[in-house]
Amino acid sequence: MSTRPEIASIILAAGASSRMGRPKMLLPIGEATLLAASVAPYLAAAHGRVVVVLGKDARRVRAEAGLPLDPRLHVVVNRRWREGMSSSLRRGLATCAGADAVLIGLADEPGVTVDRLARIVSAWQPGVVLVIPMVSATRAAHPVLFAQCLWEDLRGLRGDVGARTVVERHQDRAARVTVPPLADLDVEADYRDYIEGRPPARGGLEIPDD
Secondary structure: OOOOOOEEEEEEEOOOOOOOOOOHHHOEEOOEEHHHHHHHHHHHHOOOOEEEEEEOEHHHHHHHOOOOOOOOEEEEEOOOHHHOHHHHHHHHHOOOOOOOEEEEEEOOOOOOOHHHHHHHHHOOOOOOOEEEEEOOOOEEOOOEEEEHHHHHHHHOOOOOOOOHHHHHHHHHHEEEEEOOOOOOOOOHHHHHHHHOOOOOOOOOEEOOOO
């Protein structure tokens, strides 16, 4: 009997919230915090362990975020968060050893649903090393699925960069799934727009064709 592949999830939440002016992860979203609301669909999807990477104000965020007690949830701290997002990716991957693939999402982009995750995971088939959710023909969104064979590329990133270069390098072996855009809560106006139900003013990351 075949073993079901484990698809771990990394939710990046280590930023300084400098443009927001207060800890973004503790912003109220309904009856939860932004971080708890962002984590919930990954746990509900039940694909594997869920790793939350904290950085600045990690002790306070962990204490006040209201994260559930769940054995699949691993909260880790990137003490080198000032080095940028790539250091958080490496910290998260270190906790995903043994998984077959990883979903990488951002905690300040709420609105991920279990259905969105299911569609991304379902697109991961033999020969596919990358699943990219797309909001338009050339704009990618989150979370992105990376097969284990790409993790060394992710570990090699340096500075305040996400995984865009890895996505661009391997998009010829990628599956693409059409999804709605997510809000990106960088400043107070973004947060107000999201709470008041206005559509995202911007969405996705430009991914040029090969």
